[in-house]
Amino acid sequence: MVKIGLIGYGYWGPKLVRNFFDDSACKVKTVVDLRRESLEVVKKYYPSIRTSTTIDEVFEDSKIDAVVISTPVSTHFSLGKKALNQGKHVLIEKPMTTSYREAIELVNLAKKKKKVLMVDHTFLYTDAVPNELGKISYFDSTRTNLGLFQKDVNVLWDLAAHDISILTYLVKEKPQSILASGISHTKNKLENIVFVTIKYPSGFIAHLNCSWSSPVKIRLILIGGKKKMIVYNDVEPTEKIKVYDSGYKIMNRKDPEKFQVDYRIGDIHIPKIELQEALIGVTRDFLHAIEFGSKPISNAALGLEVVKILSLADKSMRNGEWPMKYEKSHFNQ
Ligand SMILES: NC(=O)c1ccc[n+]([C@@H]2O[C@H](COP(=O)([O-])OP(=O)(O)OC[C@H]3O[C@@H](n4cnc5c(N)ncnc54)[C@H](O)[C@@H]3O)[C@@H](O)[C@H]2O)c1
Structure with missing residues (x-):
């Protein structure tokens, strides 16, 4: 025991x-x-x-x-x-x-x-992390509320930690660059609104919007996959996940004159997920x-990776909102 x-x-x-x-x-x-x-x-x-x-x-x-x-x-x-x-x-x-x-x-x-x-x-234990999307091309998260301003860390370390853990679990490749921009409306200079963009070598992109200053609580993640797209709304009491059998295909890629987008709008599936804590x-x-x-x-390795990405996003904010290269990153703080 x-x-x-x-x-x-x-x-x-x-x-x-x-x-x-x-x-x-x-x-x-x-x-x-x-x-x-x-x-x-x-x-x-x-x-x-x-x-x-x-x-x-x-x-x-x-x-x-x-x-x-x-x-x-x-x-x-x-x-x-x-x-x-x-x-x-x-x-x-x-x-x-x-x-x-x-x-x-x-x-x-x-x-x-x-x-x-x-x-x-x-x-990572919500039973909501999907596996039927095909190759993922984007991840777009909004995590905002009239939140508790933390006294020791900014909103990036408080809220983006959740999305970055999901991303690290979901996406097997390492990021290429991380760009963050934020603002503090308090004297302690801890940012209460932060936007982060993470680019990956394959063309996958993630965008995170984190705020303690929103009138409403939003916990919304959109994930676009080649086969399916999902909307994960964690504020919904029961139907938290909707899987859209939707997508698009670019036709005549090589000829800009004949460029066309073929849309596929299919069924919406609401998977039953365990609602246990x-x-x-x-x-x-x-x-x-x-x-x-x-x-x-x-x-521990996943936790370390989350801290690495958070640190690079924080550095980007400190360094005049300049994108940080993931591979060349060195840390001396
Ligand atoms: N996993 C999640 O979804 C989730 C959600 C909320 C908070 N958190 C995390 O939980 C941690 C705590 O957050 P919280 O919102 O409960 O904060 P909190 O301020 O409400 O609680 C922290 C508690 O720690 C005590 N404390 C502080 N320093 C101490 C010390 N040296 N020895 C003993 N006690 C000490 C304080 O008295 C306080 O009661 C943070 O790391 C936060 O990021 C995680």
Whole structure:
């Protein structure tokens, strides 16, 4: 039975605790948070879980096998490093760290210590990632709401992390260039609106629109494939995915005079998807990797790749909105 210690019982932490608590393959032993009032809630709902305001209660407890980190992003690296150094398996919230250099250090440390390092990229467990599209040519995502302005990271690191994890999972090639543009309307200079364009060598293109400043909550992804196109609307309660048997073919490609587009507008299919909470998939995948040595879907390499793309997008914003080459990228932050 895997014994779990969780650090950070704010907005997301309680959802993780609930899912681990309900899983008979583990026992949540300790929850740590700096705020006593959060711990009072833990005590009320889970009297069997020990609570503390001291993180060493988790790190120095030799009975705890795995640490779950659901604190603000800027703390992920130091807490993750400490947990791995203490010989714990680690599930860390998305994104893994705030820099590529830190993410590499964690991945290498996990390898050296032979421990599972997994990132909670929850969307990879929604059962919605399609496989019938044919060759994909574009990915267009809007992830906006009147969101909670984070104090330590901009909207790119907060929201685009979701889309970049889906992209990294879906698209097997590496990007060619990453261009980002954003604006901060606050004194702390953290961008609250960001647009990112990622180009790939095959001609595939991705565009992400992320904002904490929209009057409405939109969670919409359009994916264009050669065979089918999909609309994934995560705000819809039930019919989240619609698969369009639509497309187009360019006729007389070689002769611009006779250039023609042949459109195909077919049926719309609404696949039945499991509406179970995606976090169940995350917690099970983590526990399975610890018990059986399996490779999680949201594994450390995927988490590292997400941080690399986020870092390049951030660099593009800092460098006068100039496209960053993926292959030639070097990081010294
Ligand atoms: N996977 C998802 O879909 C998803 C959704 C929301 C948030 N998140 C991630 O979860 C993490 C937490 O986000 P949140 O919205 O819950 O934030 P939050 O601010 O609501 O909660 C963070 C909690 O961590 C505690 N904390 C901070 N530093 C600590 C430390 N050193 N030791 C112990 N406790 C500490 C705070 O007191 C707070 O209760 C972030 O990384 C965020 O990106 C993921």
